Amino acid sequence: MNKLFQVGIRVQVALATALMVVGLAALMSFVVGKRSGADLQTQIGLGVSDIALQMADELDRTMWTHRGEVSVLSTLGALRNFEDVREISSIINRLRREIPIFTWIGVLDHEGTVVAATGDMLVGMNIAQRPVFQYGKNGQFIGDVHDAKLLAEKFPLYNGEPIQFVDIAVPLVNDSDEFTGVLATHLSWEWADTVRKSLFGGQGIHQNVDIFVISQEGTVLLGPDQELVGTSLRLDALTEAKRNHVGWKISTWPDGREYLTGYAPADGHLDYDGLNWSILVRQHVDDALAPVFELRRDILIWGTVLAVVFSIIAWWAAGFLVGPIGHMANAIEAMKRGEISQLPDVRGAREINILSKNLQSLLAKLTEKDAALGAMKHIAHHDKLTGLGNRLAMDAYFEHAIARADRKKGELAILMLDLDDFKPINDRFGHAAGDDVLREVAKRLRRCVRGGDLVARLGGDEMVIVCHVDKNGATEATMLAERILHEILMPFITGGNRVSINMSIGISVYPEHGHDPEKLLERADIALYTAKARGKNGYVLFSVVEKSSDSSTSRA
Known part of the structure; x- marks a missing residue:
């Protein structure tokens, strides 16, 4: 019964195709003849x-x-x-x-x-x-x-x-x-x-x-x-x-x-x-x-030829291609919608079977490759100890952050951070305790910034924050620095020991203090060393360093 039904569909498709092509040829010949x-x-x-x-x-x-x-x-x-x-x-x-x-x-x-x-x-x-x-x-x-x-x-x-x-x-x-x-x-x-x-x-x-x-x-x-x-x-x-x-x-x-x-x-x-x-x-x-009469003749001749050819092709394709391929297409659409996780086996002509198997294998390999590439990218862009971004992540972030700031008429705040007197912790409690402190510092810094901002570790106890701010960037940056200093001021617990530590922060603002990432980092670093020279546990904006330098020059 099912086999007879399949044959009937194929015959119907072949006859419909033949009638459509012949009808189209007759219609075109009529239209061209009349017009x-x-x-x-x-x-x-x-x-x-x-x-x-x-x-x-x-x-x-x-x-x-x-x-x-x-x-x-x-x-x-x-x-x-x-x-x-x-x-x-x-x-x-x-x-x-x-x-x-x-x-x-x-x-x-x-x-x-x-x-x-x-x-x-x-x-x-x-x-x-x-x-x-x-x-x-x-x-x-x-x-x-x-x-x-x-x-x-x-x-x-x-x-x-x-x-x-x-x-x-x-x-x-x-x-x-x-x-x-x-x-x-x-x-x-x-x-x-x-x-x-x-x-x-x-x-x-x-x-x-x-x-x-x-x-x-x-x-x-x-x-x-x-x-x-x-x-x-x-x-x-x-x-x-x-x-x-x-x-x-x-x-x-x-x-x-x-x-x-x-x-x-x-x-x-x-x-x-x-x-x-x-x-x-x-x-x-x-x-x-010139093409009018030639077109009328060609339409009739080729219409008849194509009616025969396409009816044969349609009769064959309906049974061996349309069904299996349609099934595969529906399965792929379902996978795109997340309704299924893998393609089912599709049976039909030998090529259809091969295509089905290869699609399954290809999708499996692509899934594995995507997962591996994602893991490799994460490793390449993140610090192993703290999970923060590294210098490579910072360079990539700067490229998009500056473009976004220009597009939205905003600014960027760059905060260079360094823990004050971190070495005594390693000397007194060991490097494992120092690592615990660095990991906890990283967690607290993440709590201080928004989701789209960057916190990166450049090495040792030196870290940097790049965040988007409005046009009054210096004010927002100093408010963030104060929040960070407050977070770091709370004691750390490592190995049962209570540890207190402070932090110095240097701040530069894009585009006020430069357009190039290296220049902005350099000026934030200058501000950081000024903060340390002033007694540590504080922050300094690069603009303040500039004014002090200009004042010293004028007095000289």
């Missing part, structure tokens, strides 16, 4: 207009994205205050490497002199008369496609022609909202040509389309025909695009041939108003209609 000629012409016209709209949208989105990147870059503190030209140069060169579309990025002072630039190009030159400064100092400026003036000799030719740019510039102001200069960028126009070539190249019935970008004045900015680039077009389709219309027409181009011409305006994206470009996409009328 050939003028109707297909309409479909292709709508297609080229859609390509024009997509090209316009892609150009506007790209310009909107890079305009936003320049605006965000202008808000960085280094660019706002001009305090460190080397840091400014590092930032803009990093952006140039990460986003090559920015061919040139320059930071201009309030007089129009280039103080920093990618590759140091034009540094020291005054370009106050260039549009990027003249318009950029008054607000966000986006300039249309133009030839390179000052940078013409700095870059290679593109398609045998000098490189062209699109400008983006924004004013720079300091913390007092005073104008300090202009952030100017040149975007290589090559990206638009790349979009034109790759995004819509050779798609189905539109494999012979040509895409053109036209300026507000009607000048061809970009196209496959270099002879048309730089010339003015007078087409009714272009007139419609300038009226912010989307559609298609049959237009006669300068070569005297008729083309299906799709048009669309590049009218901006979100709060970007655009540069009033127009996009034209054309396909020769003869190329568009």
Whole structure:
């Protein structure tokens, strides 16, 4: 009974597949027969207009994205205050490497002199008369496609022609909202040509389309025909695009041939108003209609052939593949949901059995490997005695902590800790007692910090805490130091002995006392030794050390 039922399903799938393919072939032949000629012409016209709209949208989105990147870059503190030209140069060169579309990025002072630039190009030159400064100092400026003036000799030719740019510039102001200069960028126009070539190249019935970008004045900015680039077009389709219309027409181009011409305006994206470009996409009328009759014939022939082939394949696959594979897929989904812990044995064709066994083996090995890697990572990043993080964990933590602090406009507090007179404990009670004290110190330090903060042991009785704080970082850091001193002040019990110990703490704050982890640790260490020199059992903020040093220098 079950076997007859299985055979019935396979026959039903085969017949359904055959009927579907034959029906689809008949339907397609009918549709093409009814809509050939003028109707297909309409479909292709709508297609080229859609390509024009997509090209316009892609150009506007790209310009909107890079305009936003320049605006965000202008808000960085280094660019706002001009305090460190080397840091400014590092930032803009990093952006140039990460986003090559920015061919040139320059930071201009309030007089129009280039103080920093990618590759140091034009540094020291005054370009106050260039549009990027003249318009950029008054607000966000986006300039249309133009030839390179000052940078013409700095870059290679593109398609045998000098490189062209699109400008983006924004004013720079300091913390007092005073104008300090202009952030100017040149975007290589090559990206638009790349979009034109790759995004819509050779798609189905539109494999012979040509895409053109036209300026507000009607000048061809970009196209496959270099002879048309730089010339003015007078087409009714272009007139419609300038009226912010989307559609298609049959237009006669300068070569005297008729083309299906799709048009669309590049009218901006979100709060970007655009540069009033127009996009034209054309396909020769003869190329568009040639496949009509050939397509009708091929649909009928191949529809019949495929109906037979797919019905046989479907009949075979329904019994030998669909059932077992579906069972395995359901089991994998159940495992992902946590409903089962291992895959069941699935029986079917020999390959299905092999696949089932190999999947089981692979999942088992991956589980073992994940567990082993997790254990190895934990060992590599943690101190064996106290369970605290080690220097490797601290280095990894700093990398993410600084990025998070910058992103959330917060600060980091770095506390360097050292137990006062720890050696006498080892000498008097033994190293085992000293280890007990270190472990208990680690527990108390963990209680003093939040879950996302780091407590690490650097070696011996030297430890460090890195924690996230708000903008008033020094105040929060000193409050944490006082809490730690209070916790450590409570006696320790080791081997039946009552032990009391104190701690000295040095504090530095990111970014007030430095941007580099090593510099922050070094300054926290200086503050620590100052705390010890002042009698131990206390904390010192690096700012206090700086002021003392400045005061001593002024008295001298």
